[in-house]
Structures are given as C-alpha cells and as structure tokens.
Amino acid sequence: MSNLDALEAEFGREKKDETRVTAANADSDSFEYNEGADQSKNLDLGGGSGQTTKDHGKYGSGWGSNYGSSSGVPHIPAYEEPKVDLKDWYDDKLRPYLTVRSVISYVHSLFPFLNWIHHYNVRWLYQDVVAGITVGCVLVPQSMSYAQIALLPPQFGLYSSFIGAMIYSFFATSKDVCIGPVAVMSLQTAKVVTAVLAKYPQDSEVTGPIIATALALLCGIIALGLGVLRLGFLVELISTTAVGGFMTGSALNIIAGQVPALMGYNKLVNTRTSTYKVIIETLKHLPNTKLDAAFGLVPLFILYLWKWFCNTAGPKLVERYSRRQRTSTIWRAVFFYSQALRNAVVIIVCTAIAWGISHNKKTAPISLLGKVPSGLKDVGVMKVPEGLLAKIAPELPASVIVLLLEHIAISKAFGRVNDYRVVPDQELIAIGATNLIGTFFNAYPATGSFSRSALKAKCNVSTPLSGLFSGACVLIAIYCLTSAFRFIPKATLSAVIIHAVSDLFASYQTTWGFFRTSPPDFVCFIVTVFITVFSSIENGIYFAMCWSVAVLLWKVAFPSGQFLGRVDVAEVINPVITGGDHGDSNEGQLNSDGSVIGSYSDVWPEYKLKGQTDIETAAPIIGEELKRTATLAPRTGSSVKFHTKWVPFDQYNREVNPGVIVRPPPPGVIVFRPSESWTYINCSRQYNAIFDEVTRLTRRGRLYLPNSGNKRWNDPGEWTPPTFYKKLFKNKRSGGANASGYGAHDDGNEAVVVRDDRPVLRVIAFDWSQVAQADATGLQTLVDLRKAVNQYADRQVEFHFSGIISPWIKRGLINVGFGTVNAEYSDESLLAGHASYHVLKASPLTASDPVDDTESRQNAIYSASGTNNPFFHLEMPDFAQWDLAHESL
Structure with missing residues (x-):
C-alpha cells in the first residue's frame, strides 16, 4: 500500500460514512436523501400547492412528524422571498420626502412656534x-x-x-x-x-x-x-x-x-x-x-x-x-x-x-x-x-x-x-x-x-x-x-x-x-x-x-466580534429567590397568604408577587450549581420550556451567570456574532479571526503529503515526522498526542502518519443581528472566506445567517451566492447542505381579536423566511437537532 493509499484509508473514511444528497437531477420537483428507512420519501415544500423548492437538504430527527406529515418528514408551504430593488429603495428612502405634503411639513417645521x-x-x-x-x-x-x-x-x-x-x-x-x-x-x-x-x-x-x-x-x-x-x-x-x-x-x-x-x-x-x-x-x-x-x-x-x-x-x-x-x-x-x-x-x-x-x-x-x-x-x-x-x-x-x-x-x-x-x-x-x-x-x-x-x-x-x-x-x-454704565468698575x-x-x-x-x-x-x-x-x-x-x-x-475597525456557545434558557415568571449570597434569608419570599417577607415590593409591582413558580424537572438540566444557589418554590400546573440560546464564550463579555458552563457548538460547527457592520474597514480583521478559529478547532479535509504536487510554500499543511522518527513512533504506537492534538500512527508499511482527532469543518453560522450594513468589500471578503474554508475542509462549508435586519444585506448576500448551496459545490460528491427553516404560527393576537377564518386559517404554519434560501434564518438554528456528530468522525 502506498503512502497516499494509507492516508486516504486513514483520513478519508468520513467520506464513506457521510449522508449523501443526490443532486443528479437538479431541476426535479423533489429530491431523495439517504436517511435510513426514509430514503425513498420526498420532501414536499409546496404544502399541497404544487410549488416546490429546488434547494437540496436533509432534516435530522428533531422534526418528527410535525405539521400534518404522516411520513415523518415535515411539510411547510413554499415561500419564495422576493429581492429588494432600486424602486423599493426609492419608495422607502426618497419618495416620502418628495411629496407636496412633505414639503409643506418641512417648511412648517422651520418655525416650531406655530405648533x-x-x-x-x-x-x-x-x-x-x-x-x-x-x-x-x-x-x-x-x-x-x-x-x-x-x-x-x-x-x-x-x-x-x-x-x-x-x-x-x-x-x-x-x-x-x-x-x-x-x-x-x-x-x-x-x-x-x-x-x-x-x-x-x-x-x-x-x-x-x-x-x-x-x-x-x-x-x-x-x-x-x-x-x-x-x-x-x-x-x-x-x-x-x-x-x-x-x-x-x-x-x-x-x-x-x-x-x-x-x-x-x-x-x-x-x-x-x-x-x-x-x-x-x-x-x-x-x-x-x-x-x-x-x-x-x-x-x-x-x-x-x-x-x-x-x-x-x-x-x-x-x-x-x-x-x-x-x-x-x-x-x-x-x-x-x-x-x-x-x-x-x-x-x-x-x-x-x-x-x-x-x-x-x-x-x-x-x-x-x-x-x-x-x-x-x-x-x-x-x-x-x-x-x-x-x-x-x-x-x-x-x-x-x-x-x-x-x-x-x-x-x-x-x-x-x-x-x-x-x-x-x-x-x-x-x-x-x-x-x-x-x-x-x-x-x-x-x-x-x-x-x-x-x-x-x-x-x-x-x-x-x-x-x-x-x-x-x-x-x-x-x-x-x-449714562450709569459709564461708572461701572472694570x-x-x-x-x-x-x-x-x-x-x-x-x-x-x-x-x-x-x-x-x-x-x-x-x-x-x-x-x-x-x-x-x-x-x-x-x-x-x-x-x-x-x-x-x-x-x-x-x-468600527477593531470590532469585538464573539464566538458563541450554547446554554439552555427558560423564562420563569415570579420565582421565589432563595439561597445564593443571602444564605437562608427569607427576604423576598411569599407567605401563604401572598404577602411579602422583606422589601421586594419596592422593586416589583404587587400583582407580580402573588404566585410562585416551579422548575421541578429543571435541576438536572441547569446543573447542580444553579440548583444550589437559586431554588424555586413549586406551584401546581406550571411548566417551563427550555430552548437553546447562543451566548459568547468570553468571560469578560459574559451575558449569563459565570457559574453556568457555556457548551461549545456541535463538532464541526463555528458560530460567530460580529459586533459592528461588515464593511471594508473591518472585514479583513474579522476574516482573520474566523479563519484562525477554523484552523484551531478543525482539521483539514485532506492531509498534504510532503512530496505532493498540491503543497504550497505558504500553506504546507501538517508536519510529517522524518524517517529517523519511525522507530520512535513505532514503539509508541498509541503514544501521546502533541500540543496540537496529533497522535502517531503506523500503517504497517513504515509509513508514519500524524493523527488529528479534531472534526472537519461543516458549518459556519453568523448571527448578524448587530450588522446594520455590509458593503461590496465586506461581501467579497465573505466570498474569499468561503473559498478558503472550502479548500481547507475539502468540501463545501455551509454558511448560515440569522437575524439579518436589512433587506439590502440579504440582497447582497444572495447576489454573491449565499443563502443556499453554492452551485460550484452542488455535485453529488460533496455535501449538499441542511435545509433548515423556521416556521411561524398565525395565531390570534389576543383573545378578543381572533383571526378571520375566511381570510386565514387559525394556527396555520408559515415559513418565516424564503424557502428558496434555506441558509437564512429568523434566529440561530439549534445545530444539535441536525445530528452532526456522526459526520465529524
């Protein structure tokens, strides 16, 4: 066996185990996916309307049989989100100021006393x-x-x-x-x-x-x-x-x-x-x-x-x-x-x-x-x-x-x-x-x-x-x-x-x-x-x-962008806070008649101090530290639902209690939140920060050989030990990984291979809830980042975006190829992508304001964003639902 065969046998096996999405027929109205017993089922995004999407994707087990699907695959109505154009910009930014009424209002505003x-x-x-x-x-x-x-x-x-x-x-x-x-x-x-x-x-x-x-x-x-x-x-x-x-x-x-x-x-x-x-x-x-x-x-x-x-x-x-x-x-x-x-x-x-x-x-x-x-x-x-x-x-x-x-x-x-x-x-x-x-x-x-x-x-x-x-x-x-001013002393x-x-x-x-x-x-x-x-x-x-x-x-030029991890969050209404820094103090708790022990009434309205909330089943989830410091008194019939919240790892910018351990994303996933707009003045710095994090947490999709023709002087790849180290590595076949996480491996033919146990990069997710604008230079930097990480991972890396606040930012991202699987990597030999959507329920606003059944079905399900762009999300996805673990072996 040659050295190349040994490396492919050692490091290429994840390509044999990956879930494949067949994209041979890109123009078909449905697609197949290999997911156990459901591999022959089609994912209908048309909701019975006959409209489907051409984007490829797969779902993890988190969807179950929701939204009227009897086959285990969720169905949601197709919704193709339109792009904004110059007419929209004119109607939104200029037209309101060019009417006769706006001119009169402007002239009137010059003399505020008229009001x-x-x-x-x-x-x-x-x-x-x-x-x-x-x-x-x-x-x-x-x-x-x-x-x-x-x-x-x-x-x-x-x-x-x-x-x-x-x-x-x-x-x-x-x-x-x-x-x-x-x-x-x-x-x-x-x-x-x-x-x-x-x-x-x-x-x-x-x-x-x-x-x-x-x-x-x-x-x-x-x-x-x-x-x-x-x-x-x-x-x-x-x-x-x-x-x-x-x-x-x-x-x-x-x-x-x-x-x-x-x-x-x-x-x-x-x-x-x-x-x-x-x-x-x-x-x-x-x-x-x-x-x-x-x-x-x-x-x-x-x-x-x-x-x-x-x-x-x-x-x-x-x-x-x-x-x-x-x-x-x-x-x-x-x-x-x-x-x-x-x-x-x-x-x-x-x-x-x-x-x-x-x-x-x-x-x-x-x-x-x-x-x-x-x-x-x-x-x-x-x-x-x-x-x-x-x-x-x-x-x-x-x-x-x-x-x-x-x-x-x-x-x-x-x-x-x-x-x-x-x-x-x-x-x-x-x-x-x-x-x-x-x-x-x-x-x-x-x-x-x-x-x-x-x-x-x-x-x-x-x-x-x-x-x-x-x-x-x-x-x-x-x-x-x-006349009197003349005698004023200076x-x-x-x-x-x-x-x-x-x-x-x-x-x-x-x-x-x-x-x-x-x-x-x-x-x-x-x-x-x-x-x-x-x-x-x-x-x-x-x-x-x-x-x-x-x-x-x-x-602006040196933004404090943050890499995010996961915590489980639930909202608890009117809890009784006990323990913590106050020991066994009863201050702020409630008596049996609903009266307050202590002085919390100065801070909380009285009507909010009438009940108690329980979190009986939450202790194993939120950890023993929270259970010890903030025990909540039980109340019959209460329910607490936890959901995933993405928060920074950085202790200095901590958004949650320091006692809570922030879990990293699933293997192969990196989540990043910029703190400023993505523009020419800071995009290069953010590019470097992200790519450095990629190389720190993930390994290459393909290892460069010392004498391979694709090895570049400025990107030589991982270090391969010289020949005189072979005997040392052979004696320490399972011996200790070095500081970079590498271990030694001998393929039996005296070919020494350095083992890297880090996952391959799969997803880079951006929380753009704080990005107010993105210019051409910033978008080109994103394109360069996508190309660099694709080469590093030897596959298409999915770029997911959530919380985009400007339609012009979304338009720019779509125009440079983001939002769905890139056509350059859409062949069946590479990963096609995870089609993840957030859905909204059309429920009544209030009990006295019901939805008209003749116009819209109550509790109907709608896609929050366009199904033509499955990589744009209303909020950050819960990547744990995607079952990415087996892909990172």
Whole structure:
C-alpha cells in the first residue's frame, strides 16, 4: 500500500460514512436523501400547492412528524422571498420626502412656534414674563462683561444679547436656552479678532467690531446650511466628555485672563497667550496691584458668599426653624430671586461707590467701563471690507465648533432634565438665523448660555417666548441706563465673569464618573483640559474632535466580534429567590397568604408577587450549581420550556451567570456574532479571526503529503515526522498526542502518519443581528472566506445567517451566492447542505381579536423566511437537532 493509499484509508473514511444528497437531477420537483428507512420519501415544500423548492437538504430527527406529515418528514408551504430593488429603495428612502405634503411639513417645521402658539394662555404668559425679566436683569451685566472678554466695546455685547434672545424665540425647540454672548465664544471671538488684526496695518479701517460681525455672518451661514440640509448628526461626532474637556480648559483660560483686570494691572499682562503663561505673568506682577482690587476681590467674595447662603445655608435654616409650609415656600422664593439678582445688585452698589469717588475728578482712581452710546447708534447694515472673509476663514472651524457644540450640548441637557425633545437640526437653524439677523445689528457670535439657561429653567419658564421679554429688558437698559454704565468698575465686571465662568468647571464627581464609566473618556477629558491650558483653545477643540473620531473608527475597525456557545434558557415568571449570597434569608419570599417577607415590593409591582413558580424537572438540566444557589418554590400546573440560546464564550463579555458552563457548538460547527457592520474597514480583521478559529478547532479535509504536487510554500499543511522518527513512533504506537492534538500512527508499511482527532469543518453560522450594513468589500471578503474554508475542509462549508435586519444585506448576500448551496459545490460528491427553516404560527393576537377564518386559517404554519434560501434564518438554528456528530468522525 502506498503512502497516499494509507492516508486516504486513514483520513478519508468520513467520506464513506457521510449522508449523501443526490443532486443528479437538479431541476426535479423533489429530491431523495439517504436517511435510513426514509430514503425513498420526498420532501414536499409546496404544502399541497404544487410549488416546490429546488434547494437540496436533509432534516435530522428533531422534526418528527410535525405539521400534518404522516411520513415523518415535515411539510411547510413554499415561500419564495422576493429581492429588494432600486424602486423599493426609492419608495422607502426618497419618495416620502418628495411629496407636496412633505414639503409643506418641512417648511412648517422651520418655525416650531406655530405648533404651540395657538395654545398660548395667561398662565404661560405670567411664567414667561417672570422668567424673561429675571434673565434680562442677569443678561445686561453679563453681556457687557463678555464683550470685554471679546475685546469689544460693551454696547456690542448688549446688541448681541437683545437680538439673540428675541430671534431665537421663533426658531427654538428648547424653552430653557437663552441665546446671547457667552464666555467661551467671547474668548474665541477675541482670538479671531487678534489674529485678523495682526494681518492689517495699524491705520486700517478694519476694526474689532467689524471682524466680530463678519465672523457672526460666516458662522450663521454655516449653521443655517447644516440645519436646512439636516446635517445635525455631524455635531454628535464629538462626545460629551470632549465638550466638557475644552469647556473646563476654556473656563480656566478665561479666569486666568480676568485676574489681571481684577487686580488692576491688566495692561501689564498679555492675556492672549497660553493659560499657563498668563498665570505665571499674573503672579509676577502681584506687587503692581492697585485700588481696583478692592472693587474686584470684595465683590467676588460677596458673590460666592451670596450664592452659598441662598443655595445652602438659607434653605437649611428655614427647614430647621420654619414649621409652616407657606412660610417655607415664601422663603425659598426669596432665596431664589435674590440669587438671580445678585450680579445686578453687586454691580449697582459698586457703580454707586465708583461714581462717588470719581465723578468730580478728571482722572478716576480706578478703571471704569467708560461711555456707552445710548440707543442703537452703532446698528446698521454691516460693510465687509474686501479680503476680510478670506482672512477669517482659517479661524472659522474652531469658531463654528464652539458655537454649535456648546449650544447643542446645553439644549439637549435641559431637554433631558425637563422632559421634552430637542431637535438638533432645528437648533442649528435657530442658531444660524439668530447670528445672520444679528449682523444687521452689528452683533458678534451668540450661542446658548449655561448659567442663563439654568436660571430660566428654575424660573419655570413655559415657552421660548420668554426671550422677547429678556430682549425687552436689554433694550430698556440700552436706552435708559447707559449714562450709569459709564461708572461701572472694570474690576467688578471681571469679578462677575469669574463668578459666572466657574460654573463651567467639571466637578470632581463628574470627572470621577468619567473614569468609572469609561476610562478612554476620562483620558480624553484630561488631555483636552491640558492641551487647552498649555497650548490654546483651538488645539484643545481639534484634539477633542480627533479623539472622538478616532475612538469611533477604533470601535468600527477593531470590532469585538464573539464566538458563541450554547446554554439552555427558560423564562420563569415570579420565582421565589432563595439561597445564593443571602444564605437562608427569607427576604423576598411569599407567605401563604401572598404577602411579602422583606422589601421586594419596592422593586416589583404587587400583582407580580402573588404566585410562585416551579422548575421541578429543571435541576438536572441547569446543573447542580444553579440548583444550589437559586431554588424555586413549586406551584401546581406550571411548566417551563427550555430552548437553546447562543451566548459568547468570553468571560469578560459574559451575558449569563459565570457559574453556568457555556457548551461549545456541535463538532464541526463555528458560530460567530460580529459586533459592528461588515464593511471594508473591518472585514479583513474579522476574516482573520474566523479563519484562525477554523484552523484551531478543525482539521483539514485532506492531509498534504510532503512530496505532493498540491503543497504550497505558504500553506504546507501538517508536519510529517522524518524517517529517523519511525522507530520512535513505532514503539509508541498509541503514544501521546502533541500540543496540537496529533497522535502517531503506523500503517504497517513504515509509513508514519500524524493523527488529528479534531472534526472537519461543516458549518459556519453568523448571527448578524448587530450588522446594520455590509458593503461590496465586506461581501467579497465573505466570498474569499468561503473559498478558503472550502479548500481547507475539502468540501463545501455551509454558511448560515440569522437575524439579518436589512433587506439590502440579504440582497447582497444572495447576489454573491449565499443563502443556499453554492452551485460550484452542488455535485453529488460533496455535501449538499441542511435545509433548515423556521416556521411561524398565525395565531390570534389576543383573545378578543381572533383571526378571520375566511381570510386565514387559525394556527396555520408559515415559513418565516424564503424557502428558496434555506441558509437564512429568523434566529440561530439549534445545530444539535441536525445530528452532526456522526459526520465529524
């Protein structure tokens, strides 16, 4: 006997024992299969209708004589699942948006106030007026302070605040957000103004207000365009931790920049450089402190003391000494509105003191705000000098990102807290329209303010219309109070800024929460803060963007696909949990009258605690460990049905109790669940993972000989021992398998053969319940995988798919030859496949909603998916029913 004959005799015997499917007549309406006494019976898939399938397959013993079959072979009606085409895509994706009704609906959606304005009532009006006036009192000093950050005269902050609050009311989907100047956007505006002015000579007609208004024009156009095109999802590419990181860094930047003005020597420190440099220079010039520090440090201390007393100390005192509910309510209202007006009160008092010490002097002893024009004297159509927009363009990306991200983050946060839905696309339209219209009033970029929005929410604002009343307050201040604004100390404004910006810092609870929930998010937060402090806010923003996109690409490119094993699962209703970590505690059990021993009623509804469930016959199935730790009290007449559930082997991603042993699939079967879409960016990695698992768990269908002509340099096959090992192997005829599972065998003619006891690969099953899309590259990789594993197993390996959620994915798989037996391997010398179908029962939905007998027979059986594609399944098949064990010998 030759070496080749010896190998074929040793390793080819499974081909003699395999169940064969005769495919000689591929066009016949029935087929034969060799399955003991049933080999002459035909499998009728037509259900009596005369329609049959041409797909070949066989059934294991699990089917029995179900569904009206008296021959032991199940019968189900044929159902050929149609493919989707471009018309279906057009009807589903485009046609609904191209009708007259959809166009009208789209235009209507641009003005959300039309949905609620006809419901407006007196109660809403009262709440909006109170909230609007309260926010307006805060908005006036804040807008002038933030204009100081933006290196602009104070009146431009007032212009931005009143027009922003008013215009936003007509486009908003958030009732709480207040649009206007904010600290971070003001800081970014200052950087843009500084960078652009450096490109012009000192005597140029281009000024800071012109640059700021031009920036608002460009930001408004971009925001409006993104909103109209419904591209708001792009904002979601940057995570919340990234936003929190650069806002915390920006807050530190702003505070560091305001300290020199607080101390009276702001002209000695360059506050437009990196934050750490500003802090160093500020400390160096502490000996240059002036009288301004009294108008800065004292108000700052008062503001924090005022906030602490109104938020913490005052309510505790009222709770301790007040016994009447009405009195407590009145005091809470007093504390709330006192806190809301603290900025205005502090500025009024400091302004009065500054007026007293400087109105009779030619030179004021402290730095004052200066003259503020009364009315809207600087308002008008802006003039854009030639080339200005091109010079602003390099600074535009960071400005747009700050403008949009801060607003969207704030609006969504208050929407979650107050239980209403914010539409990001419409918010982009709102912020774009606000800034575009603001250019006619020489406003600089405005966006949502966290502190003012929180104040509106606490005032129980009812609608976005409150912005009209806030804007009216600012207009009154512009026309009536500008003469008093002249004596506002700059140090006091710096104190107001520092006090307001300190709320932007992420608390230590938030930072620790990032670390506990997601360490990569914690790293992003910390690094963004450091870059913002030691470099610039722009670099912090760009890093946050790049990190967010990189994390997204990492998750997609390196998916955590999982190989699955089997467990037996049954649903048990209202069990009594005993044992486990609580020992013999009776907590959560039921008395004979149905009452609860313990406190589970806080978690479970009372009606669910009326009965008990038993699993008397389940202990041998679920194992002694579960029997020991979770014994269930019996109840007469209960029944528990177990079914196969596929779960990951990976202990780290465990979906079940770690005490349960996950059984592997039957020999020759590999089950894989991708965690991401099967696309060009990750398909190669998943290909390698699957093929490595194939070579680890299964053996080749045919062993390569050392001198065979089909041996390739990059795929040499298993190692064959050299001749001088023959005597060693002969003495250890049954001797120990090596680490790969191989054993020695001598055929009697001194031909040494390495024995591999692993099974031959039969089936690769994919759970695609998490695959949202599959592109051409991914499908081609699947074709390559099928070819590779077929060559490895020397037979057709069946590719089964379950849980496909998109008809386009199924269409692509069918077009590249998946779903049934591949024509290339359909000859009778190779395995033809297992025709496995899931069926559905057309039972009534409820007892009061029976199925009409004239239209559909009750309890009729239907194929869940097309019988023309037997390898596509509604859920993962139970491969144990296929009786694959004898095929893997």
